[in-house]
Amino acid sequence: MSDRCTTHEYDVLIIGAGGAGLRAAIEAASMGDSVGVVCKSLLGKAHTVMAEGGMAASMGNVDDRDNWKVHFADTMRGGQYLNNCKMAEHHAKEAASCVHELESWGALFDRTKEGKILQRNFGGHKYPRLAHVGDRTGLEMIRTLQDHGIHHGIDFHMEVTVTNLLIDGNKVVGAFAYEREKGRFLLFKAKAIVIATGGYGRAFKITSNSWEYTGDGQTLAYDAGADLLDMEFVQFHPTGMVWPPSVRGILVTEGVRGEGGILTNSEGKRFMFEDVPPLYRSSTADNEEEGWRYVTGDKEANRPPELLTRDHVARKIVKEVKAGRGSEHGGAYLDIAWIEEKIKDSETHIKKKLPSMYHQFKELAGVDITKEKMEVGPTTHYAMGGIRVDSETQMTTVEGLFACGECAAGLHGANRLGGNSLSDLLVFGKRAGAHAAKFAAAIDTFSAIDSKEVDTLVTQALAPVDRTEGENPYKIQQDLQETMQDLAGISRSEAGLNEAIEHIHAYAKRAENAHAPGNREYNPGWHTALDLHNLLTVSEAMCLSAEQRTESRGGHFREEYPEKSKEGSTYNTVVRKAQDGSMEVERVPVVPQTDEMKQIIEANE
Amino acid sequence: MAQVTFKLWRGEGNNGSFKEYTTEVSEGMVVLDAVHDIQIEQASDLGVRWNCKAGKCGSCSAEINGMPKLMCMTRLSSLDLEKPVTVEPMKAFPLVKDLVTDVGWNYEAKMAVKPFKPRKPDASDGTWRMQQEDVERAQEFRKCIECFLCQDVCHVLRDHHEHDKYIGPAMLVKAAAFEMHPLDVENRIPDLKNEHGIGFCNITKCCTKVCPEHITITDNAIIPLKESVVDEFYDPLTKLFRIFKSKK
Structure with missing residues (x-):
């Protein structure tokens, strides 16, 4: 074996240590498999900590009319019926037990008066459904999984990034990675691998995502020959901060x-x-009084229009700004301070219900949200699209390669409902971990790995630091982010997408010449250079898929086709690597609903 | 727009020194923004650890003008920009490179704290009932983002290097989060005294002052734990009382 890297062997290797990765690792380890987890950052820092609102599960603690069927119907409606309905069914059925399981591992959710887990309202959910801890639910989740997981004999490789998967035929056999601290290389031999690397928001300039979100998992899978699904569907969250810059x-x-x-x-x-979109007209309040009654728990009231799905709210804000009615710095005003008209001591109430928002605006913008309006506008938030997986096992189209969480696709269709992500991580993290462990258990020995191939990977990875001159990788990343923001963001056109693809190809050429001065030790310039391949791959996949979808639906909006088309509800978009190495795109039929599912959806319209 | 000078620590291991960089700053910027601009324009290999840039992950801890802070939550407008702004790595941990330290010891220290152990579910549906006010006590400690700034400022670790004997305020907060969890039935009190070195803390409250999450570390976490240790080991009357109380 190559002496240029250290080798580790695991039955199951998990790439990513956010909610999905940790949940998968715990499951695989409890089934007796040896498990290694690779995390790009330190343990416990993954993007899951940023999740605020809560996790959706139809426990019915606040409104006992809720059950899995209503949650399933809400998820399908929110996804504009492009969801993998089988995944949506698993999710709706299993979310509640996953929340209770998390509680049994130490998560401390806010409570109802009876002492049950409290649930809050969120966009697109018919009943109050989100288990939460103030507005720091993601932190609670990742810390609970982390503190539980560290006592399961799992090896954690912190600040390690996987750059390539090793494939034998159509089967995954290992992974190649570098560690940040010293810039050394690692080779993982594995019987099964679970990708849980999150999304690709860093392809855009304005995003709520951290530096890690560069589409690593999607690209690893794509390069290994796996299918990507629904890559055109990116969620632009309606309310990101807009000021200061x-x-x-x-x-x-x-x-x-x-x-x-x-x-x-x-x-x-x-x-x-x-x-208000027709699909939601009958369930939306048409006056302010009714909207207020809804958020204060009146079961007879319809939800206020601010709680419509994220895609719709985001586009409405953009429309106001374009019409010249935007806020001072080009967004809309979000006002929670107004509730002082309605409740006594609203200041304490707001600080208690939304502590980190209070903190965030106070410290970063100098705005007191208990007294002043916030300025908000859309921000790239979430990838509905990602790696195509089997709805039962979470296995990709490559054998032994599994995916779960944001990097996998299917559950959310064209648009994700808030709160459905954290529950997605638990439900499908658990499933992926279990099936990967099972898959690994059926394999006797680790496959041999070609040392020449590893040597090539080492040479490739070192190229940006070995070059004596070349382009600044940060600049290439910034140019790509500008392009994607302008041409492939919240509003798209064929001409714009074609232009974006041309740019992406040019950036790919530039990336081949990226140069990171300095040595291999903790060199972010080098890491940025290595991430470029991933960002460029997912960007191209997004553009090609967006071009393919000649309609507007969910997170995808085409200027020439502003409406939904009938045909659009019948297919999902798949991207894969063609024989000649180019990217090919095709339409595949949507997973058909069973008669029972159709009845559930009809009954819950 | 204005030009501001930053003195950033550059180097690896025991070798390092401040290096000056001048960069343009604009309204609303935080220290991490300036560090990123310097990285992009002038020093692409500048080592800095960060993730969320919103004060939620606790990755970008550093010492800014000598004060332990998160770079992402320190607005430039809160600093005197007439003088160079110094940014250097945390002192209580070994330097990896530039602004990045090896915080691995904290993960080991946490492993030593006995994990959460719930009592048996006691509600008819196989779960538990808890009151909000009981939950809130432990929730304060669960806000911890593991930035380790409290560890950095604790003189037991920073100046006396007692990492082998004392787990530090951050991990005492962790222990308190478990101890005050309404469902937890584990007993960590003997460990706190014998293994975790809680006696090293002499309540100078430096940790509380630097906590970006405003956790009242000393008063709400450490002192109650110290009291439990005293009750358990040094006060026969209280001990007797506790025995009777627990039998009720």
Whole structure:
């Protein structure tokens, strides 16, 4: 074996240590498999910590009319029926037990008066459904999984990034990685691998995502020959911070609206009451009084229009800004302070319900949200698209390679409902871990790995530091982010997408010449250079898929086709690597609903 | 827009020194923004650890003008920009490179704290009931983002290097989070005294002052744990009382 890297062997290797990766690792380890987890950052810092609002599970603690069927129907409607309905069914059925399991591992959720887990309202969910801890639910989840997982005999490789999967035929046999501290290389031999690396928000300029979110898992899978699905569907969260410039894109939780926050334009008008989509008209309040009654728990009231799905709210804000009615710095106003008209001591109430939002605006923008309006605008938030997986096992189209969490696709269809991500991580993390462990158990020995191939990977990885001159990798990343923001973001056109693809090909050429001065030890320039391949791959996949979808639906909006098409509801978009190495795209039929599912959806319209 | 000078620590292991960089700053910027700009424009291999840039992950801990802070939550407008702004790595941990330290010891220290152990579910549906007010006591400690700034500022670790004998305020907060969890039935009190070195803390409250999450580390976590240790080991009357109380 190559003496240029250290070798580790695991039955199951997990790439990624956010909610999905940790949940998968715990499951695989409890089944007796040896498990290694690779995390790009330190343990416990993954993007899951950023999740604020809560995790959706139809426990019915606040409204006992809730059950898995309503959750399933809500998820399908939110996803505009492009979801993998089997995954949506598993998710709706298993989310509640996953929340209880997390509680049994130490998670401390907010409580109802009876002492049960409290649930809050969120966009697109018919009943209060999100188990939460103030507005720091993601932190609670990752810390619980981390503190539970470290006592399961799992090896954690912190600040290690996988750059390539090793494939034998159509089977995954290992992974090649580098560690940040010293810049050394690692070779993992594994019987099964679970990818849980999250999304690709860093392809855009304005994003709520951290530096890690560069589409690593999607690219690893694609390069290994796996299918990517629904890559055109990116969620632009309606409420990111817009001012000051340095915090642009940082998330403002939907919980603000769940607690009664309203959106207004520069004329002080609550513009969300206009243009309510037909699919939601009957379940949306048409006056302010009813909206307020809904957020304060009146079961007879319909939800306020601010709690419509994220894709719709984001586009409405953009429309106001384009019409010249935006806020001072080009967003909309989000106002929670107004509730002082309705409740006594609203200041304490807001600080208690939305502590990190209070903190965030106070410290970063100098705004006191208990007294002043916030300025918000859309920010790239979540990837509905990702690695195509089997709805039962989470296995990709490559044998032994599994995926779960945000990097996998299917559950959310064209648009994800808030709160469905954290539950997704648990439900499908658990499933992926179990099936990967089972898959590994059926394999006797580790496959041999070609040392020449590893040597080639080492040479490739070192190229940016070995070059004596070349281009600054940060600049290439910035140019790509500008391109994607302008041409493939919240509003897309064929001409724009074609232009974006041309740019992406040019950036790929430039990336081949990226140069990171300095040595291999903790050199972020080098890491940025290595991430470029991933960002470029997912960007191209997004553009090609977006071109393929000649309609507007969920997170995908085409200027020439502003409406949904009938045909659009019949297919998902798949991207894969063609024989000649180019990227090919095709339409595949949507997973058909069973008669029972159709009845459930109809009964819950 | 203004030009501001930053003195950033550059180097590896025991070799390092401040290096000056001048960069343009604009309204609302935080220290991490300036560090990133310097990285992009002038020093692409500048080592800095960060993730969320929103004060939620606790990765970008450093000492800014000598004060332990998160770089992402320190606005430039809160600093005197007439003088160079110094940014250096945490002192209580070994330097990896530039602004990055090896915080691995904290992960080992946490492993030593006995994990959460719940009592048996006691509600008819196989779960538990808990009251909000009981939950809130432990929730304060569960806000910890593991930035390790409290460890950095604790003189037992920073100046006396007692890493082998004392787990530090961050891990005492962890222990408190478990001890005050309404469901937890584990007993960590003997470990706190014998293994975790809680006696080293002499309540100077430096940790509380630097906590970006405003956890009242000393008063709400450490002192109650110290009291439990005293009750368990040094106060026969209280011990007797506790025995009777637990039998009720």
